[in-house]
Amino acid sequence: MGSGFTVARDVEQDENGVWIFGYNRHFGECLVFYVELWSILDGLNLIERRGHDNVIIQSDSLEAIRAIQDSPNWLFGINEDLQILDFLTREIQEILEANRTK
DSSP, X not given: OOEEEXXXXXXXXXXXXXXXXXXXXXXXXXXXXXXHHHHHHHHHHHHHHTTOOOXXXXXXXXXXXXXXXXXXXXXXXOOTTHHHHHHHHHHHHHHHHHHHTO
């Protein structure tokens, strides 16, 4: 997993591929893996605030999707940032679960 100066840019679209909104977020120096998770969480929060409740997450980061689906302990034995990983994945899971029950 690489790290460096990171910025997340994302575009949210409806089911027809029509642009809803886009955003940028500056993260500074951190692991790209965490930027992927923060980007998913930010997108979900923004979508939820706008009243959308059907969401499909598309990501080119298999590691981020695995972290959301599985427990955080699979992460290559790295435990220094498990609290951040645990927070991000739990927040994403809670939003997804809340939307499933609507």
